[in-house]
Amino acid sequence: MNYEVRMTRLMSRIIDYRSPFTAMHSAGVAASAKKLAELAGMSREECLMMEIAGNLHDIGKLRASTYLYGGDDDTLNVEKMRYVRLHAGLGYEVVKEEGYPDRICEMILHHHENYDGTGYPDNLVGEEIPLGARILRVCDVFAALTSDRPYRKAFDSETAVELLIEEVRHFDMKVFLPFQSIVHDEVQAREKAKREAYSGVTTDKLVN
């Protein structure tokens, strides 16, 4: 495997372990972002860039971690919210300083922009947002919804997609629709595996 990608996977674990509620979040975002890129027919290099950007998209949270994860309450107060909003720009600075390609830096800077212009840091609208950032946006929100948070349990994949549909104005439909079909296929595959695991299992076997 590409050594640089492997290093960014390691980095994603460090980013995620900083908060007890985000373990493997970045890895999940990276995996689905890469899958979407492959589905869109992007080149191998572009797919790897998507994976790297997914792994590193929240690296700015490490620079703001004292404010984000310090203290003993898990509420998202105004002060914390301010630092949450800064993490995209902080992350951009880190990867830029480390000499990552501009494409990756831009994806990280804009991964919280919404398609309708209501995101941050620059309130970009529609195609002004780099395609990679539009891909990260959908994968990021989905990964957050399908994991436990201090204030709620994880939603299952189908419910998470329904919640995404309610906010679909935030997403590029050219990205959202293929993403929805990836999730659908995964749900179907899980159901099929479950059915196969139980086929031939008698009631006797289930209770004993």
Ligand SMILES: [Fe+2]
């Ligand atoms: Fe983020």
